[in-house]
Amino acid sequence: MPPSTKTPNPSPSSRRIPAGNLDPSSFAPFGQVIQNPATHNGEPKMTKASANQGTATKWLDVTEMRNWYGQAGGGKEDRAVVNMFVCEPRRLREDSKGEVVFDVRLLERHPYTLQTFIPMGLGKENTGTCYLVIVAPTLPIPDLTPSPTTTPPPPGSIEAVGGPKGSGPPDLDDIQAFIARGDQAVTYGPGTWHAPMVVLGEKPIEFVVVQYANGVANDDCQEFEIDADVLSVEVSGGGEGETQGAKARL
Ligand SMILES: NC(=O)NC(O)C(=O)O
Numbered sequence: 386m387p388p389s390t391k392t393p394n395p396s397p398s399s400r401r402i403p404a405g406n407l408d409p410s411s412f413a414p415f416g417q418v419i420q421n422p423a424t425h426n427g428e429p430k431m432t433k434a435s436a437n438q439g440t441a442t443k444w445l446d447v448t449e450m451r452n453w454y455g456q457a458g459g460g461k462e463d464r465a466v467v468n469m470f471v472c473e474p475r476r477l478r479e480d481s482k483g484e485v486v487f488d489v490r491l492l493e494r495h496p497y498t499l500q501t502f503i504p505m506g507l508g509k510e511n512t513g514t515c516y517l518v519i520v521a522p523t524l525p526i527p528d529l530t531p532s533p534t535t536t537p538p539p540p541g542s543i544e545a546v547g548g549p550k551g552s553g554p555p556d557l558d559d560i561q562a563f564i565a566r567g568d569q570a571v572t573y574g575p576g577t578w579h580a581p582m583v584v585l586g587e588k589p590i591e592f593v594v595v596q597y598a599n600g601v602a603n604d605d606c607q608e609f610e611i612d613a614d615v616l617s618v619e620v621s622g623g624g625e626g627e628t629q630g631a632k633a634r635l
Pocket residue numbers: 386493500579580581582606
């Protein structure tokens with residue numbers, strides 16, 4: 386998707402963050418994790434049905450598919466888009482203490498749509514290749530207009546269901562990183578700041594990527610640049626073998 390908005394990073398501080406294992410509850414503020422509830426722990430309760438003449442278990446609504454382009458204002462029609470991203474393993478850096486890190490230089494967001502990344506061809510057993518999901522909350526923009534009431538959003542409204550997160554910059558002090566296995570897909574919530582996909586390990590990952598778009602660059606994708614040496618994610622010592630292939634790209 387063509388980037389459009391580039392915002393210089395105002396934060397001078399330097400941060401190093403750990404990467405935890407990806408699970409639905411830790412990722413909930415940023416979106417959804419899609420995984421087989423029967424083979425993963427910690428899955429929130431999901432509904433299932435029998436399908437395919439009794440040979441399949443059908444888990445219902447494993448992720449949402451919807452958009453908020455109606456808020457974009459320009460009246461340009463949106464459509465569902467399915468792309469493929471073939472993501473090469475990223476180059477990592479070993480610091481003076483021997484820690485392997487990934488330097489984060491860019492975040493982006495899709496203000497009016499969910500975006501789902503579905504890795505293909507990797508199973509739970511492929512521990513030599515995984516991917517990092519790096520996300521940040523959105524800082525509030527101070528509202529200078531006094532609000533007459535503080536009534537909660539009506540049920541079912543965009544605000545109540547966690548719609549677009551506002552136009553603020555990412556909160557670099559609360560950025561988080563998760564290590565996803567090849568049998569996990571992720572859906573970024575609308576407007577969620579995230580790093581471009583970071584594959585770790587031995588081989589590229591082919592992702593099927595599902596989202597909405599209207600072809601207007603600033604509606605579809607906005608970017609936020611981060612200066613060098615400001616933010617890095619520790620990817621060594623991640624635990625349970627998730628990052629054992631990471632050093633392949635040093
Ligand atoms: N996340 C990622 O790798 N890229 C995008 O979200 C994109 O639309 O370019």
